[in-house]
Amino acid sequence: IQLTQSPSSLSASLGDRVTIACRASQSSSSYLSWYQVKPGKAPKLLIYATSSLQSGVPSRFSGSGSGTDFTLTITSLQPEDFATYYCQQSYTFGPGTTVDIK
């Protein structure tokens, strides 16, 4: 399975709604998860099983999708949300989407 993410990067303002797409090369029974990575920090699990919010993660993060198309949504972007986001299915990670400040 290969994963693609779009866009590869985006610029957004505080308070914006951000949507990141992840597409799998084929449909799979494996769940999709999402991670946030900041420079010099360990990755952080945000979403597992496609739409389950990991404990401690703000509710402005949500995940959805099925089959081959999945989405991570951040409502009302906060300063601490500027980071790179990776989707993952099985042992494959997507190439990442960098969210930076407009």
Place this chain on the structure above:
Amino acid sequence: QVQLVQSGAEVKKPGASVKVSCKASGYSFTRHYMHWVRQAPGQGLEWMGIINPDGGSTSSAQKFQGRLTMTSDTSTSTVYMELSSLTSEDTAVYYCAREFAPVSINNWYDPWGQGTLVTVSS
């Protein structure tokens, strides 16, 4: 709290091996699989392999087969990752990451160790 603490940064010459440790605490060590993931400079995340600390069975990505060894020590709740025949392309931050749910493989990794920078340079 659940915590993974990795060993410190390493500098190795091409052709050498490196061994990184990951000490777990705050949970039942043998009930959660452990993964190894790396991130080369400016690159994305790359899954390397998985170990079942209970018994030590392992599986690795095809590109690392033959030069990746993962072991566990239940007496110290520590897993180890050894990568041999290093080249400059192995320069990366190496992470251990716990499988979130016990006694299962869902590829939900939480938490992660703090990372270990391995630099391969002559």
